[in-house]
Amino acid sequence: MQLTILGATGSIGTSTIDVMLRHPEQFQAYALVAHRNADLMLELAEKVQPQVVVMTDETAYQSLKGRLPAHTRLEYGMDAAEAVSAADEVDMVMAAMVGSAGLPATLAAVRAGKRVGLANKECLVTAGRIFMQAAKESGAEVVPVDSEHAAVHQALVGHDRGSVTRIILTASGGPFRNRDPESLKNITVAEAVAHPNWSMGAKISIDSATMMNKALELIEAKWLFDAKADELSAIIHPQSIVHAMVEYRDGSVLAQLAMPDMRSPIVYAMQAEPRLESGIPWLELAQAQPLEFQAIDEKRFPAMALVKDVLAGEDSLAIALNAANEVANQAFQDGKIGFMDIVDTVAKVLDKTSNQHVATLEEVWHLDAQTRRTTEDIIIT
């Protein structure tokens, strides 16, 4: 199987390469795509010997000229990223760029009918309708890489979708699960990025701390599993061993358990059956901490209250929530706003967003850009 990895230098990208290198007969790299990290790209290209490397940052592209393995072609820009996602040689695309920057190349893969491992949740949050419609038309198989959605996918296989009563995603609660909401005002970026169970990129780590990540995941689940707002819920599970549960009409609940390591959902997305070795540690339940569950306190995590309206509303609300959160998350990282201001800013933006159906990518971009401007204005004032 020939792979294109979008976001090859990131946390998911490098874990995908780790899995690939464990199974060289099954998986080979066609293209690696990244933005700025030229040094890591060089290292990865030497390891997996791809046919193409694409950098979307010009300085990084220039700095790699003449340094890649002899048979590896170097290309620049988002158009090249789209081309290597849709190329005939490619069987699967791992969509692991961060943010809505990943949308065009991932959609190109879906339109070309590829198997798509979807880590980039922003794709479905902002353009779920367009994505799922494109997959239906091209026959592309979209397989979730988020651990919760991969768990739901596994708990649904072989069962009647009409018998499902609830899809329950688990949330670790992040680093501030037990903190007094008042004390969260002065959280630093380093504290917010230090996730207790998962090693991830900065943006998603901060989203986990605000619980905005779970809000985005619920929207993602709506599209992936064609679920209604009242079928979707989340619960805190600090150990991150149970990744999600599916409840059926007869009261049965099917859960998927594994040690918290993204190589598990990654390998499942690459080849569901027969199962392949992923390199993650075995789960020894007798030695594990007790598995705990608790309801999510919406005062501590107001993102969970916000998402209820978004799930029940039209597409515009999800697009606005995502764009406002990206801007506010970055503003927090840049020291412009405090930790609690992130969700507060998103709430203010949602108040200004009209509830409307969005059917084309042009409308998505328009609303996305408009929301970013509104968010910047709110942050400045």
Ligand SMILES: NC(=O)c1ccc[n+]([C@@H]2O[C@H](COP(=O)([O-])OP(=O)(O)OC[C@H]3O[C@@H](n4cnc5c(N)ncnc54)[C@H](OP(=O)(O)O)[C@@H]3O)[C@@H](O)[C@H]2O)c1
């Ligand atoms: N990490 C996890 O455990 C996890 C779990 C579930 C879902 N996800 C989702 O997976 C996606 C990736 O997460 P991550 O944690 O792997 O992020 P990350 O470590 O921050 O890596 C992001 C990757 O995207 C690339 N990138 C950023 N902007 C780009 C642009 N404009 N054009 C091309 N490439 C660009 C980066 O390239 P450079 O580094 O070269 O600049 C890097 O390779 C996100 O959507 C996240 O929500 C992650």
